[in-house]
Amino acid sequence: MDPKVSYFKTFISAAKTKSFSRASKKLSVTQGTVSNHISALEKYFDAQLFLRTPEGVDLTPEGEILYEKAEKILNNINDARQYMRILHEHPEGTVRIAASTTPGENLIPNIIQSYRAEHKDVDFDVQITDSEKCFKLLESGQVDIIAVGNLYDKSYESVIIGKDRLVLIVPPNHRLVKKGVAKLSDLLKEEYIDREEGSGTREAFKLALNNKGYSTMDLDIIMSLGSNSSIITAVSEGYGVGVISEIPAKNAEEGGHVKIIPIEDLDLTRYLYLVKGRKPKNPSAVKSFWDFVSE
Template identity: 75%
Template sequence: MDPKISYFKTFVTTSKTKSFSKAAKKLGITQGTVSNHISTLEKYFDTQLFIRTPEGVELTPEGQILYESAKKILELIESTRQRIKSLHEYPEGTIKIAASTTPGEHILPSIIMDYKREYKDVDFDIEITDSKRCFKLLENGSVDIIAVGYLYNKDYEHLIIGKDRLVLIVPPNHRLAKKGVATLSDIMKEDYIDREEGSGTREVIIKALNEKGYSMMDLNVVMRLGSNSSIITAVSEGNGVSIISEIPAKKAAEAGLVKIVPIVDLDLTRYLYLVKGKKLKNPSAVRSFWEFLEG
């Protein structure tokens, strides 16, 4: 049987105290356990480590060699433990994140700035993409964390970092803007600008439609665009209506680019998530960031 680290600690303590019984008392173990640890080391190194004397035990020449090495082994292990502990307390390096549009552009920046006020040596590399691709990047270990508005895979540890509502946006002079409210049947009569496949926003809309007995096929999709900003531009130019996150929609409405119209018969509330991978490139920094958010 290969010796454990604790066996070397037992050996060094026995060497210093020159007594199996004193070593046992100091380590809080039985004298039989001390004997077992020493016996295992002697079998492993194929040599006698102690000789008995009237005063207790003394190291053999071979034991003296092991004593010098064992002290270095234990010192190195403790030094390594302290370095790792320090890294947890003062993390450094880069955390790679993939994020879908809404959490990546509107939620993560403020979270990261709050974290970096305390942990200045950690940097963030963020890629904005759709939710589905975020999960692919997480699964193959390309990123440490993803920020998404839809959980394609619930097998990962995740945190809720925000709550979002999807809203209907229309051109400022649109008939639904004048009407003030919209129904699902109203939306089905309009040219609709869709998000790209793989978008978390799109998945939430699909789920809501399915619950009403409809699908995306019931919408008159005239184009698919890959970001909220491109959809806002298309809607403001009169190319159709769309459903997007309320966060960028409010900013666009305040700028006079679009109007937000409440949908009276469709619940489009969702949560925004941070999801931690299982193949971390910088585990210490990720652990620090995760604990910061949990706290």
């Protein structure tokens, strides 16, 4: 069995005090424990480390060699612990994040900005993709943290970073604008522009439909697009209607590109999550960022 750090501490104490009994008192352990630690080291190195004398113990030549090396080993361990403590207090390096469109474009930049106001030595590498691909990147270890609108895998540690509402957007001259409100039955009659497979928005909308006894098969889907902005563009140009996050939808409505129409009989509220990988590449920086977000 490989020796433990405590064995080396016992050995050094015995060498300095020249006594197993004095070493046991100094370390607050039994003399039997001291003897067992020394015996384990002698067995591991296949060498006698101490000579017993009437006054106590003296190091053998082999013991002298180990004493010099053991002190360096313990000093290196203490140095490493000190550096790690400093790194935890003042993290540095890069945190790799994959984010789906809504949290990636609307929440993560502000969170990072707030965090970096206190931790300027931590950088971020953020890539935008859909929620399903985010989980694949996390599982493969290519990113440390993901920000998503759907928990495809609930076995990971997660924290809620925001609440979102999906809304129906239509062209500014659409018939539903005068009506001011829509029902699910109205939506089923429209040409619908869907988000791509793997999108958290799509999954949340699909779940809302399922809760009402419908599925995406009941929609007249004419195309699937990969972002909120592309759906906004398609809707503004009159290709159909779509359901996207309320945040970009409001910005598009203020710009006169689309109109938001509430669907009164469909619950489209969802949460946005930060999910942490199990083996981050930069543990201290990731822990610091995670703790900041979780406060």
